[in-house]
Amino acid sequence: MEVSTDLVRGCLLYDFKVGLLAAASSRRICQAFGDSAVNERTVRRWFKKFKSGDLSLRGEPRSGRPQVLNDGVLKAAIEEDSSLTCGEFVRQFNVSNETVRIHLHRLGKTFKLSKWVPRTLLEVHKRQRVTACISLFSRHRTASLFNRVLTSDEKWVLYETPKRSRHWLSPQGAAPHTARPPMHSRKIMLCVWWTGRQVVHYELLPTGQTVTGDLYSQQLKRVQQALSQKEPALVNRKGVLFLHDNAKPHVARVVRDTIQQLGWETLCHPPYSPALAPSDYHLFHSQDNHLRGKSFTNEADLRQALTDFFASKTPEFYRKGIEQLETRWQKVLDADGDYFED
Template sequence: MENFEEHIRHILLYYFKKGKKATEAREELRQVYGRNVIEKRQCQNWFARFRGGDFSVKDAHRSGRPSEIDDDKIKALVQANKHSTVRELATALKVSIGSVHGHLKSLGFVKKLDIWVPHELKEIHLTKRVNVCDQLTKREENDPFLKRMITGDEKWIVYNNVSRKRSWSKRDEAPERQAKADIHQKKVMLLIWWDWKGPVFYELLPQNKTINSDVYCEQLQKLSDAIAQKRPELINRKGVVFHHDNARPHTSLVTRQKLLQLGWDVLPHPPYSPDIAPSDFHLFRSLQNFLNGKTFASEDLIKQHLDKFLAEKDRKFYERGIMKLPERWQKVIEQNGQYIID
């Protein structure tokens, strides 16, 4: 079986006979095999050779034993730095770029875009996440509380929800241009609390008004009134189990005093952990998908669409968001505190 470099040269010869230039042939190869498949100078040299009437794609005979790539060595280099380029690996191994590319492919390595995570977790954060998840798991096993839990958070809703679109174009044409939404555009902040049955209370703050401790405490009082009206069983039985993240307005002294006054059982939540906050990993993700591509002329229209979104979700949607928490806590424990990627 011919090696990878010979395969590439066969393709170069094909493009040469089709009348393409060396730069055009190289660009075609890069689109299929990656940016580092062949050097510009190498490509030009082979085209010069073809123009001279030499159509052989075999390497010229060299004395000495050809270089071989050791599987363990290339694996060790990749594991040591997963961001290594093919060129860097070729330099370290003293072999050609094409050889490295072919060998990586045979070993099953492919280049993938890194995944964005909310925060670069330090050891203290990993430990805190594991401890809190373990604590909550044991509590739910001994005294199930998820159906008594009220959870909530805030989310900015912008008037112009631009989403990138795919458009057809020829291979050598530039893609269509689309302006990003202005980060300083009009927006309103949604505050919402919900449980396994559905929304309990939500409100849009006035345009561009944000949250602070005083505003948050006012919202907590409105939430308390809504619970008394919509979930009286929580007041009459064991009481409210309350969950929110540890944003500053949520953990300030004023807020803590308000929560003590309300008498709610506040669950712990580790720092930098949206992957175990139901509003983040479940409700807001679905809401943003609903909003993508929509443009609103007024706050009233935003409110109408928000009401529509929440009303169209049945109880099973909200129940899934709450009841998947034990599974996610366990996953954090099994992953030693690392983020859940989904």
């Protein structure tokens, strides 16, 4: 919502006269007119002006030519708060919207949405991520881990995934409409296990069933049978290095006992780290692209589509997915344990 500068300044004068603090005034105005209406720094500047005895609502005197905006000053403001909008910069520096945009472009800045992460990492989580990656790096450099890794994960798969296409249109052209999927789309839970060569085993859970420790334990026994047929060397000679996340069913006592009985070794996976899970950053990403725009009327058709997708991928595809772990471990270390950009 665009709000006039005069209206905002009138509200600022009122708030100053009734004794509101700058922070409270900023919140009140943004609540009424939108988050970009004003920022606290601008409110403080106007309150300082009012306090000096100048109650006029005029901005700083300006010449007939547009005011020059210094790139260094704008860059410093961005570094202080990168979430400020163009409108907020306009009010802060008393320049035109076009001037702000030109300087932002000159600085190479683009306005991007923040990314969702599992949770805000505490220092203890960052240390856990660093410690895990150092340990994995050290072991991998002694003897490569990747030809022994078996990894797994779960994911909801939709029966219908609409695809929004892009279109070349004239400036006045209206884009075609694509209906949103239902809020509660029909879906099914996929559980998959794979190595650097192939998908070893996958299951689709019956409707209403969730992964529990007991179910997961039984699934791992079925995976062992599949491994014996598809990758006997991994079972009989090399030994399985099992990489999965820390979801509650995965760390249940019954699961730990089953992994020990199978003779597998569990690789360290730090909490809140989907970017270190090959299924999340590699397999599921490709799977989503493959299924986008497709519809399935029944489980059999969806199952066949998944089977075809897994079979269509070469061993090189699976190998690359596992080997990316090394680069991602390094990114965690470079970020001192924090999340990193892909």
